Amino acid sequence: MSQRFKDIDYIGVVLWLFRTAIVVVVLWGTISKLFLEQGNAYTTIDWIDFLIAGLSQGSLYALIALGYTLVYGVLFMINFAHGEFFMSGTMTATIFVALPLSSSGFLDANPILGMLIIIIVAMLVSVGVALLTERVAYRPLRRAPRLVPLITAIGASFFWQYFFRGLYGSTLIPFPELQVLVGKWTVFGIEILKTRAVVMVASVIMLIGLYIFIMRTKTGTAIRAVAEDKDIAALMGIDVDRTISITFATGAAMAGAAGILYGMVFRQVHFFMGFVPGIKAFTAAVLGGIGSIPGAALGGLFLGLIEAVGPPLFLEGLGIPGAHQLKDVIAFTMLVLVLIFRPQGIVGERLAEKKA
Amino acid sequence: MALLEVNDIHTYYGNIHALKGISLTVEKGEIVSLIGGNGAGKTTTLRTISGLITPRSGGVAFDGADISQYRAHQLVSKGIAMVPEGRGVFARLSVTENLNMGAYHRNDKDGIAEDLEKVFQIFPRLKERRTQVAGTLSGGEQQMLATGRALMSRPDLLLMDEPSMGLAPVLVEATFETIETINKEGTTILLVEQNAHMALQVADRGYVLQTGEIVLSNTAKELQRDPTVQKAYLGIE
Numbered sequence A: 001m002s003q004r005f006k007d008i009d010y011i012g013v014v015l016w017l018f019r020t021a022i023v024v025v026v027l028w029g030t031i032s033k034l035f036l037e038q039g040n041a042y043t044t045i046d047w048i049d050f051l052i053a054g055l056s057q058g059s060l061y062a063l064i065a066l067g068y069t070l071v072y073g074v075l076f077m078i079n080f081a082h083g084e085f086f087m088s089g090t091m092t093a094t095i096f097v098a099l100p101l102s103s104s105g106f107l108d109a110n111p112i113l114g115m116l117i118i119i120i121v122a123m124l125v126s127v128g129v130a131l132l133t134e135r136v137a138y139r140p141l142r143r144a145p146r147l148v149p150l151i152t153a154i155g156a157s158f159f160w161q162y163f164f165r166g167l168y169g170s171t172l173i174p175f176p177e178l179q180v181l182v183g184k185w186t187v188f189g190i191e192i193l194k195t196r197a198v199v200m201v202a203s204v205i206m207l208i209g210l211y212i213f214i215m216r217t218k219t220g221t222a223i224r225a226v227a228e229d230k231d232i233a234a235l236m237g238i239d240v241d242r243t244i245s246i247t248f249a250t251g252a253a254m255a256g257a258a259g260i261l262y263g264m265v266f267r268q269v270h271f272f273m274g275f276v277p278g279i280k281a282f283t284a285a286v287l288g289g290i291g292s293i294p295g296a297a298l299g300g301l302f303l304g305l306i307e308a309v310g311p312p313l314f315l316e317g318l319g320i321p322g323a324h325q326l327k328d329v330i331a332f333t334m335l336v337l338v339l340i341f342r343p344q345g346i347v348g349e350r351l352a353e354k355k356a
Numbered sequence B: 001m002a003l004l005e006v007n008d009i010h011t012y013y014g015n016i017h018a019l020k021g022i023s024l025t026v027e028k029g030e031i032v033s034l035i036g037g038n039g040a041g042k043t044t045t046l047r048t049i050s051g052l053i054t055p056r057s058g059g060v061a062f063d064g065a066d067i068s069q070y071r072a073h074q075l076v077s078k079g080i081a082m083v084p085e086g087r088g089v090f091a092r093l094s095v096t097e098n099l100n101m102g103a104y105h106r107n108d109k110d111g112i113a114e115d116l117e118k119v120f121q122i123f124p125r126l127k128e129r130r131t132q133v134a135g136t137l138s139g140g141e142q143q144m145l146a147t148g149r150a151l152m153s154r155p156d157l158l159l160m161d162e163p164s165m166g167l168a169p170v171l172v173e174a175t176f177e178t179i180e181t182i183n184k185e186g187t188t189i190l191l192v193e194q195n196a197h198m199a200l201q202v203a204d205r206g207y208v209l210q211t212g213e214i215v216l217s218n219t220a221k222e223l224q225r226d227p228t229v230q231k232a233y234l235g236i237e
Ligand SMILES: Nc1ncnc2c1ncn2[C@@H]1O[C@H](COP(=O)(O)OP(=O)(O)OP(=O)(O)O)[C@@H](O)[C@H]1O
Pocket: B013, B016, B018, B036, B037, B038, B039, B040, B041, B042, B043, B044, B045, B085, B194
């Protein structure tokens, strides 16, 4: 008994020291950057730029993170193939719609209609891939131990990566540039890249749309009911399998749309493009509290911000060279820290304990 | 023709033979009670009828048609609703959302609104709390919600699994009164209860279940007088 108490205390102290060390390092880096460093400092405009870049990237993470969170909500499963849903729609729509529309001049003549068509095609393909994956790979495992679908998801992820690599090749494919989105807008005296502004506005609209769908519609309520208890939901007349399919489809549609926005910003797509954004978005979902929709949105924005502002702020302040290349390190460090210190994320429940 | 006819069903959980040939009937308009001790198979019987589990053999006929192979969500629109054991309200949904889920298969907006008012009339407490999240309701209120939610599907047959469980005596009384009211308004009820005293008082007929088998069946009045029932379930020596 006393031995046990000692163990808990000991771990608690170590964690506490660890936590304090992180805070000290971050503060130290920040202070030395902002107040001690001479020359080479960023201007206010630079900081605003970092912020906007972070929010824009973060809203993409948020859109993708929703897919993880929705599926986790109903199946308590982390769908590691979600990044591939994102990639499949984006690549297909880029190759078969965006590039032809661009070279024919249609895209620049009708940018809004053109982008809408591209986004809709991307969403449809992503949804198709998601529904197929769910039906073939996940549904038969509904009653299997939780580790089994997790491994299957990783397998599905590889399958789709190499399927689309075989289909479209492994070269980088350029995403067409929209003439109307070249350059910057000035909003309240702040210059902002047009693509970033469009990404943010589009993301916010989709996030709100999704929130209304989940919270206000009958189907959305059914998704929440299925997330709570599948048997009881079935007793209400809810077709649980169909509702789970709809959940996958919803997440995949958001990912497909996010993929096109991603293409717009980074101007290239390839078969491996789902991997890093997928893992980042997963991090965002865990950060916000997996299973929670507002959590996914907050987690995405927060991760985007930290990634953009963290390197120039505290990493450079610590004298680390090439700090900007370390933004992925920040993301994954955050994932580990959240899992250690706050597994329930910003607003959610505990990852490990949720399915009680 | 009986509204519900369960014919020699055998239900398994893996290797566990939970129902060993259950047969029972419920006539239209009746209240039928199913009593029995812990683990007798009462819940399993209701889960089999409602389609949550498929029996390995035997038949379930509802309104003359075999439903034993249907799944739960397909049976709601046929007229079967269940108030599950332990209430099973959706804790994170509001009271109104829970009730609306009960009417999930329906598309008649006006009818749904009408039934919502009816439920609020039977359970005024639910009306006061309609925007509250169900998880924060008291046990008694959750029982009302589970019952109201089942009524929202306009069932012909209502399956109730221990509605009085864990309620204070006053609320137990109220619960059984509600059951009688619902029945008088035309809903047939198959009631599972450990509170055999009350269950037999409101029921027309009853079945006694023991380790997966029906050991007794009779009118409720006769069962109340039966010495084995008195001894085992009514606490009368
Ligand atoms: N999910 C399950 N897996 C395995 N066995 C089960 C399962 N559910 C019930 N059983 C077993 O089936 C038998 C019947 O259980 P059931 O829940 O139907 O009893 P009950 O009469 O409702 O009991 P109680 O009054 O305690 O609710 C029991 O022996 C129980 O252990």
